Structures are given as structure tokens and as C-alpha cells.
Amino acid sequence: MSSDRRPWTFFVLATLFTLFVIFLYGxxxxxLILSFQGPNGSLSFPLRDPSxxxxxxxxxxxxxxxxxxxxxxxxxxxxxxMLLTVLISVTAGFGFRRHFRGSxxxxxxxxxxxxxxxxxxxxxxxxxARFLGVSANWYTTGLGAHLSWTLPFGLxxxxxxxxxxxxxxxxxxxxxxASKWQTVKEVVVPIVFPGMIAVALFGFTLSYDEFxxxxxxxxxxxxxxxEIWTMTTNVTSPSLYALGAITTGISFLVIGxxxxxxxxxxxxxxxx
Amino acid sequence: xxxxxxxxxxxxxxxxxxxAKTAHASGSGEIRLVxxxxxxxxxxxxxxxxxTIPHGSYCCMIGPSGCGKTTxxxxxxxxxxxxxxxxxxxxxxxxxxxxxxxxxxxxxxxYALFPHLSILDNVAFYLKMRSVAKDDRRxxxxxxLERVQLDHLHDRMPAQLSGGQQQRxxxxxxxxxxxxxxxLDEPLSALDEFLRLQMRGELKGLQSELGITFLHVTHTQPxxxxxxxxxxxxxxxxxxxxxxxxxxxxxxxxPYVARFMGAQNVLTGTVDNKxxxxxxxxxxxxEALEVPGDRVNASVGEAVSVSxxxxxxxxxxxxxxxxxxVNTIEGVVEATEYQxxxxxxxxxxxxxxxxxxNVSDQAxxxxxxxxxxxxxxxxxxxxxxxxxxxxxxxxGSPYGV
Numbered sequence: 289m290s291s292d293r294r295p296w297t298f299f300v301l302a303t304l305f306t307l308f309v310i311f312l313y314g315x316x317x318x319x320l321i322l323s324f325q326g327p328n329g330s331l332s333f334p335l336r337d338p339s340x341x342x343x344x345x346x347x348x349x350x351x352x353x354x355x356x357x358x359x360x361x362x363x364x365x366x367x368x369x370m371l372l373t374v375l376i377s378v379t380a381g382f383g384f385r386r387h388f389r390g391s392x393x394x395x396x397x398x399x400x401x402x403x404x405x406x407x408x409x410x411x412x413x414x415x416x417a418r419f420l421g422v423s424a425n426w427y428t429t430g431l432g433a434h435l436s437w438t439l440p441f442g443l444x445x446x447x448x449x450x451x452x453x454x455x456x457x458x459x460x461x462x463x464x465x466a467s468k469w470q471t472v473k474e475v476v477v478p479i480v481f482p483g484m485i486a487v488a489l490f491g492f493t494l495s496y497d498e499f500x501x502x503x504x505x506x507x508x509x510x511x512x513x514x515e516i517w518t519m520t521t522n523v524t525s526p527s528l529y530a531l532g533a534i535t536t537g538i539s540f541l542v543i544g545x546x547x548x549x550x551x552x553x554x555x556x557x558x559x560x
Numbered sequence: 561x562x563x564x565x566x567x568x569x570x571x572x573x574x575x576x577x578x579x580a581k582t583a584h585a586s587g588s589g590e591i592r593l594v595x596x597x598x599x600x601x602x603x604x605x606x607x608x609x610x611x612t613i614p615h616g617s618y619c620c621m622i623g624p625s626g627c628g629k630t631t632x633x634x635x636x637x638x639x640x641x642x643x644x645x646x647x648x649x650x651x652x653x654x655x656x657x658x659x660x661x662x663x664x665x666x667x668x669x670x671y672a673l674f675p676h677l678s679i680l681d682n683v684a685f686y687l688k689m690r691s692v693a694k695d696d697r698r699x700x701x702x703x704x705l706e707r708v709q710l711d712h713l714h715d716r717m718p719a720q721l722s723g724g725q726q727q728r729x730x731x732x733x734x735x736x737x738x739x740x741x742x743x744l745d746e747p748l749s750a751l752d753e754f755l756r757l758q759m760r761g762e763l764k765g766l767q768s769e770l771g772i773t774f775l776h777v778t779h780t781q782p783x784x785x786x787x788x789x790x791x792x793x794x795x796x797x798x799x800x801x802x803x804x805x806x807x808x809x810x811x812x813x814x815p816y817v818a819r820f821m822g823a824q825n826v827l828t829g830t831v832d833n834k835x836x837x838x839x840x841x842x843x844x845x846x847e848a849l850e851v852p853g854d855r856v857n858a859s860v861g862e863a864v865s866v867s868x869x870x871x872x873x874x875x876x877x878x879x880x881x882x883x884x885x886v887n888t889i890e891g892v893v894e895a896t897e898y899q900x901x902x903x904x905x906x907x908x909x910x911x912x913x914x915x916x917x918n919v920s921d922q923a924x925x926x927x928x929x930x931x932x933x934x935x936x937x938x939x940x941x942x943x944x945x946x947x948x949x950x951x952x953x954x955x956g957s958p959y960g961v
Contacts, residue, residue, distance in 0.1 A: 456672035459639050464686040464737065465660035474688070478676040557675050557717055 316536060323529035331526060345527035346534065355531060358515035361426045365511060366496040368427070369434045373491030374484055376435075377442030381450045382472075395443070402440045406500025409436060414504040423507065430506040434495045441494060442487045449483030482550040489546040493539055588650035589663070589740035589773035590615040591636060596645035598631050598797075605631045607797035608645070613790060615650075615740075618767045618774045620784035623794035623820075629777045630745060632794075636775060637666045637743050649741060660686075665734035666743040670750070671726050673718035679729045680705065680714040686737050704732045724755045731766070742767075744776040748783060760786060781822050785809055793817050815865055815951040824867040825915050828951045831860045838941065840886070841866070845910055850886045855946040865951040872943035873917035875905050876927060878934035888938040891915060893929050905929065907937055 322329075326337025346355050384391050410433060417429045424430070457479060461471040477484075499513040510518065512535060519528055591613040598606040606628040613619045621629040634640040636647055638659040646653050654662040673682050680701050681688075687697035705711040708728040718726060727747065734742060747763070748756045764787050767774045778784055784791050784805065791808040793800045793816075800820075801813045812818035815826045829841030829849050839856045841849040841864055851866060858864050878890060891909035903924040907915045917937055929935055 454670065454672065456668045456670055457674060460666075460668055460672040460674070460733075461685070462639070463637065463659045463664075463666045464733070465658070465689045466685075467689075470689055474685075475674055479674070481676075553676075557719060 319529045319532045320536075322526055323533040325526035325529070329526060331524065331528075342525065342527040342530040343534070345525065346531045354510075355512075355515060358510050358512045361506070361509060362496060362512035365426050365430060365434065366492045368431060369438055369495035370488050370491035372431075372435060373438045373442040374488050376439060377446045377487050378480075378484060380443055381446030382476075384447065385450055395447075398443055399440050401436060404436075406437070406498075407503060409433060410501050410504040413501075417505075424505055426502075426506040426509070426511060430502060430511070433501040433505040434498055437498060437501050438491045438494045441490045445483060445487050445490065446480075449480050449486075453480060482553055485546050485550050489543060492542055496539065496542075497535075587663075587740055588615045590648075590650055591619075591741060591773060591775065592646075592648040593632070593636075594646040594648070596632070596635065596647065597643050598628070598635060598640065599643045604797050606635070606642075609797075609799055611792065611799060611802060613773060613775065615773055616771050617789040618764065618776065618787055619790040619792060620776045620778055620788035621792045621794060622778055622781065622784045623800075625779065627794040628797040629792075629794050633666075633743050633745055633775060633777050636662075636741070637664050638662055639666070660737065663740035664743055665737045665739035665741075667727075667730050667734050667745065667747050669745045669747070671718075671730040673726055673729055673733070675718055678715050678717055679710065679721065682718065682729055683732045683736055685733065701732075701736065704736045705729075707735075708732045723751050724759060727751070727759060735770075739772060741773045741775060742770075744774065746777055746779070748778070748780075756783075763787065781820075785821075793820060795820075810869070811945060812867060813947065814949040815867070815947055818867040818945075818947060823870055824945075825870065825873070826865055826867050826947070826951050827912065828863060828865045830863050831856065831858050834860055843912075845912075847889050848886045849944070850941045851944045851946060852941060855944075863950045865947045865949065867945045867947055868939050868943050869945075870904075870916050870918040871902070873915075873919075873937050873939045874923070875907065875917050875919055875929060876936050876938070877929060878936050887941060887944070888936055889915065890934065890936050893931050893933045893935055895931055896924075896929065905935075907935055909937075 318333075321335060322331070322333070323342060324338040324340065325335060325342060326339045327341060329336040384395060413429050413433045413436075414424055417424055422428055453476070457475055458471055461475045466474060497513055498511075499517065502511050502514055506514065516528070516531060516535075519531070591611075593609050593611045596606055596609045596611075597604065605626075609628075609632065621632065623629050631640060635642050635655075636649075638654065638657060642655060647655050649662055649664065652662075659666065673679070674685065677685070680698060683704055684692075684697040684701035687700060692700070702711055702714055705714050708731055710725060710728050710732070713721065713725065718729065721729065727750075730747075744763070748759055751759060760783060763774070763776075776784075776787060785808070786805075788805050790802065791805050792802045793808060795816055801808060801817045803811075808817060809821055809823060812821060812824060818824035818826050827841075827843060827849060829843040829847075831839060832842040832848070833840040834853070834856070837853045839851045839853050841851060843849060849866065851864070856864060875893075889909050889912075891907040894906040894908045894914060896906070897904040898921075899918075900921070902918045902920050905917045905919055905924075907917065909915045915937060
């Protein structure tokens with residue numbers, strides 16, 4: 289009997305896992321296929337006379353919603369959320385390393401905020417902003433609402449990353465005459481940099497496709513997820529799918545860039 | 561609780577009296593700990609320790625985990641601030657000063673090489689922090705790498721090196737600071753047996769070449785014995801004994817040291833008869849132990865503990881020896897372990913912990929014994945070493961209490 293023959297359980301588990309992956313990506317693949325629908329095609333299968341016409345339609349504000357305008361708000365918002373999430377999570381992560389009095393309570397409070405329903409939070413932000421006399425805009429209330437969602441995630445990741453950082457590195461730097469600032473700049477940040485990229489990635493993607501917390505907080509002009517939601521109620525052409533394909537593509541690009549840079553850093557460290 | 565022992569009282573041949581010390585060269589790497597204590601909450605990790613480690617010596621601190629040896633090392637290094645007491649390096653009280661000002665450098669247990677820097681930049685790190693120009697610091701770092709025979713690997717990343725190579729990089733990175741004192745935290749524990757012995761030799765060679773003080777924390781007895789000019793045995797935050805490796809091994813002061821160093825059997829008896837050149841002790845189970853009279857100060861009726869080295873004990877089958885001899889105990893062989901040049905024989909003796917004899921292989925195979933045999937263990941009166949402290953149990957025993 290050959291030793292490299294796989295047991296029957298392998299095939300069962302492989303099938304199960306394949307089904308799981310199809311389950312995860314199936315809906316997205318359907319959208320992607322239908323975005324190439326022809327001029328006479330409907331919103332559902334089958335695909336007739338494949339074309340790229342609906343992709344062109346996306347950028348035509350008269351026919352569908354104002355996609356370029358929504359993107360011009362969503363993209364900067366996500367970038368700002370990303371930068372602030374990295375900055376705040378990393379500095380907070382360093383602060384929590386010192387185990388100050390009450391740090392555990394603050395940590396759990398920060399994490400527990402994740403259970404607040406997004407729509408309710410959206411109302412809360414709007415009401416509070418009205419009370420304070422702040423007008424609702426993507427760069428004011430919208431930004432705040434998004435940060436309330438991304439910061440706990442960023443904090444959790446930084447905890448995991450800094451928790452694995454061996455304190456000997458900092459001690460070794462101190463032993464070799466580095467100041468506190470030099471230790472952060474020359475040793476700690478370079479070592480935890482892949483973790484910082486992960487935080488940035490989360491910050492960006494969570495903000496980019498956030499719906500509930502954007503609902504009432506972004507003011508009169510929509511971000512991309514709200515624009516798409518509006519379109520589902522009044523646009524009845526496959527351009528909806530084309531838009532879905534484009535935004536998903538952008539998300540994948542961002543994720544790819546982030547993972548790619550982490551990979552390159554690890555590769556360099558392994559000296560390859 | 562063990563009493564604090566000041567090595568200047570207990571080990572006169574290792575360090576001069578601290579009070580008599582007045583002046584040092586500015587570059588002296590003498591380490592002096594004065595009433596040094598460190599508490600973590602209610603736990604006293606280090607308790608009123610006094611110790612002087614002479615300049616240029618190789619000192620090994622040994623003890624079970626949690627005995628305070630690493631805490632002392634870290635207090636000398638400046639990575640831990642003592643609760644009370646003082647640390648002097650040369651003539652300077654260094655508590656509160658950063659490591660670089662102390663003239664110490666530390667080699668960490670896990671080496672703590674910076675994973676994002678090449679080994680050249682790891683070694684040059686200290687110079688970079690001092691704003692030495694790039695070309696200059698790289699040249700110096702390469703010279704240091706050459707010294708540890710790793711110059712050919714200078715552009716590698718730490719993850720690409722073997723354990724032994726990583727250790728050499730850590731050594732080079734510490735030595736480039738030109739320290740008076742090198743602190744080593746269990747430096748050999750991550751290496752396999754073969755490399756450990758090789759690196760052990762290299763450390764010793766480097767220390768005598770540099771002439772600076774090495775303070776090396778270990779939990780391995782043979783390592784301490786092989787390397788150290790001065791061995792410090794610790795337990796429960798206090799120093800049990802500080803002295804030369806030979807003293808620690810051959811003339812342990814306490815039952816703890818005798819057992820912990822792993823080479824001695826400890827017996828306790830009360831002084832029964834004190835006449836002339838020999839003193840007779842009676843053990844709890846009635847055996848008579850003869851001890852040279854000049855080694856015992858206790859009077860009749862007082863308890864005395866003695867230790868006998870494993871390799872100075874003879875083992876014979878019970879039927880071949882004559883009964884009722886002094887310095888002879890009967891027991892049953894528990895286990896034998898062939899070690900090549902000797903055989904380790906464990907003997908169960910009533911009223912005593914397992915008695916261990918290391919018998920030369922010739923002697924053993926001339927009269928082999930197997931587990932279950934009744935044997936008589938005996939030793940010469942000169943082999944009996946009197947301990948300064950009466951045994952209070954199995955302290956320091958590898959078999960536990």
C-alpha cells in the first residue's frame with residue numbers, strides 16, 4: 289500500500305472547505321458576472337451579450353446616482369479615518385503597556401463600545417451634534433462616528449501586536465544608550481510596523497464600507513455605501529452591479545497593497 | 561529564612577574586606593552591592609545582599625529560579641531599581657544611572673537582537689545612538705564582528721543566523737560599548753549541549769583576554785564550576801555562599817550548598833564523644849560517624865551536620881564488609897547509572913535521604929551491585945566535611961523536600 293495515498297477524510301474535508309469558500313465568495317462572484325450584462329440583459333441571470341456598458345453608466349450622474357461625488361467624499365474620509373486610527377491606536381497601545389491604574393477598565397470600556405448598534409449610535413451622534421451646534425458633515429460627525437467603530441478594532445490589534453513585543457528589545461536599546469524617543473523610532477516602530485499596517489487596513493476598509501454609522505451623520509451628501517443603498521431603491525439597471533464590482537475592486541487593491549507591504553517587510557527581515 | 565551572609569566574612573579568599581577598600585582606578589569593574597534589597601509587592605526577591613565582586617573576575621551567580629539572581633543582575637545593569645541599598649561599580653554609586661553611564665553592558669537571555677536590522681547595524685546600534693558617522697560606525701562594527709569571527713556574515717539578518725552565531729552577535733553588540741562589566745543572563749541556556757560547551761570555552765577565553773568583570777547568571781552547576789573565579793550560590797533572595805568554585809564544590813558552608821551543587825551527601829548527628837583527635841557523632845538511626853576533631857566546635861549533645869563527597873564513598877556488598885564499623889552505613893541499592901568513567905549508585909538508607917555514591921568504573925565492575933542488593937557504604941574520616949549550619953531538612957536537594 290502506498291504511503292502517500294490520502295485518507296478519505298481528506299476528500300470530505302476538502303469538499304467541505306471548497307463549499308465554504310464558494311459560500312463566502314459566491315454572492316460577490318454573481319455580482320461580478322452580472323456587471324458584464326449586455327444592453328438587453330436584466331438584473332438577474334442569465335447573462336446576455338456580455339458588455340462593459342454598465343461600467344460606463346456608473347460615471348453618468350444623470351442616469352444613476354452621483355457615484356464620482358460619493359467616492360470623492362468616501363475616499364478622503366476613509367484615508368483620514370485610517371490615519372487617525374493608526375495614530376491613536378498605536379499611541380494608546382504604548383500607553384497601555386505601562387499597566388497604569390484603571391487601564392483594564394478603560395480597555396474593556398473601549399472594546400464594549402463595539403456592541404452599541406450602529407444605527408442607534410448614528411442617531412446619538414446627530415442629536416449630540418445638534419445640541420452642540422455642529423452641523424452634520426462627513427468630515428465632522430461622520431468622521432467621529434466612523435472612529436467610534438475603527439478605534440476599538442485598532443486598539444485590539446495593537447494590543448495583540450505589542451503584547452507579543454518582547455520587552456528585551458526596549459531594554460537592549462536602553463542598554464545601548466538609546467533615549468526613549470530613539471528607542472521608539474529606531475526599534476519599536478520598525479518592529480511593530482507590520483501590525484501598524486494591519487491597523488491601517490482595518491481603519492480604511494471599515495470606514496470605506498460603513499453604512500449604519502454613516503446613515504445620519506454624513507449630512508446631506510452621501511458617501512459611497514449610502515449612495516449605493518439609495519440606488520438600490522431607484523436604479524433598476526445592472527450599473528448597480530458594475531458599481532459593486534468597482535468598489536470591491538478598490539477594497540481588494542487596498543488590502544493587496546497592505547498585505548504586500550507586510551510580506552515585503554517580513555521577507556527583508558528573513559533576509560531573502 | 562536564611563540569614564544574610566556577607567561574603568567578606570564567609571569567603572575571605574575571594575574578596576578583600578569592603579571597608580578596607582578605598583581607591584580604585586577610574587576604569588575599575590569591581591561590583592559592590594551594599595544592603596541591596598528588591599521587593600515585588602510583598603515578595604522580597606532580593607533581601608539585604610552584601611557582595612563584592614573583584615575587578616576582572618568571572619563571577620557566576622547560581623540558584624534555583626526565583627532565588628533573586630536575575631534580579632541582582634538587572635539591578636547592576638540598571639534595568640531594575642532597588643527598593644533599598646546601593647550598587648557600586650568601581651567607586652561610583654550607580655543606582656539611578658542609565659546603563660551606558662555605568663559602564664555595564666548586558667547580554668540578554670534571548671539575545672534580543674533587533675530583527676529589523678542586519679547584524680552589522682545591530683552591532684553598530686550603540687554608535688548610531690551616539691551619532692557616530694555611518695562609515696565610521698560600520699568600520700568599528702565590522703572590526704568587532706571580526707573579533708567574534710562573524711565579519712563574513714555582516715549583511716545577514718538575525719533570523720538567518722544559528723543560535724551560536726546570534727549569541728556572538730549579541731556579544732559583539734554588548735562589547736562595542738567598551739564596558740567595564742559584562743552582564744550575562746543565562747547566556748548558554750538556549751544552545752544545544754555541544755554548542756554550550758564550545759561557547760562556554762569562548763566566553764572564558766574572551767573574559768581573560770579583555771580583563772573586564774563578567775557577571776554571569778546560570779542555573780547549571782557544571783557551568784558555574786567550569787567558568788567562575790567566584791561562584792555565588794543564592795536561595796530565597798539571599799546569598800548562601802560566595803567563594804571560589806573549588807570552595808563551593810569541596811567545602812560547602814551549608815547543607816543547602818552541599819546538596820544544590822550536587823556532589824555531596826549530607827548527614828546529621830549529635831556529638832556523642834569528644835576525645836582527642838576524633839569526634840564521634842551518633843545519627844538518629846544509631847550509626848557512629850567519626851569526624852576529625854579539629855573540624856568540630858560543637859560540644860557533647862549538640863547537633864552537627866557533615867557532608868561527604870559522592871566520589872569519596874566506597875560501596876560494598878553487605879556480606880563482604882565487617883559490621884559495626886564507624887563511617888559505615890547499611891542500605892539497599894535503589895538504582896545504578898552508568899556514566900562512563902564512573903557509576904552513580906543510589907542507596908536507600910533508613911532515616912536519610914537517598915545516599916549517592918559515585919564509584920569509579922573499575923571499582924564498580926570489580927564488585928558490581930544491582931538494585932535490591934544490601935550494601936554497606938563507607939568513607940575515610942578525612943572525607944568528612946563539617947558544615948557551618950545544622951541541616952533543617954532537605955534544603956537544596958534535587959529530590960525536593
